[in-house]
Amino acid sequence: MKITVKVTPHAKTEEVMQQGALYLVKVRAVAKEGKANDAVIKLLAAYFNIPRSAISIKIGLTNRNKIVEIKET
Numbered sequence: 001m002k003i004t005v006k007v008t009p010h011a012k013t014e015e016v017m018q019q020g021a022l023y024l025v026k027v028r029a030v031a032k033e034g035k036a037n038d039a040v041i042k043l044l045a046a047y048f049n050i051p052r053s054a055i056s057i058k059i060g061l062t063n064r065n066k067i068v069e070i071k072e073t
């Protein structure tokens with residue numbers, strides 16, 4: 001399954017909100033050295049209750065808009 005994610009790095013709170021087919025993800029981590037991407041994967045894994053290894057960012061490693069693939073476990 002692939003989902004579209006819009007990330008807000010350096011936010012005050014961490015949360016995942018769904019708006020239709022779009023997931024809005026707020027993370028406290030800054031967007032440097034992949035820290036925000038790691039936080040996004042960790043937060044999505046907790047949201048979907050799946051292991052972190054089942055989630056990968058396919059498009060948008062350096063962009064706020066991402067395509068994330070979630071593998072069926």
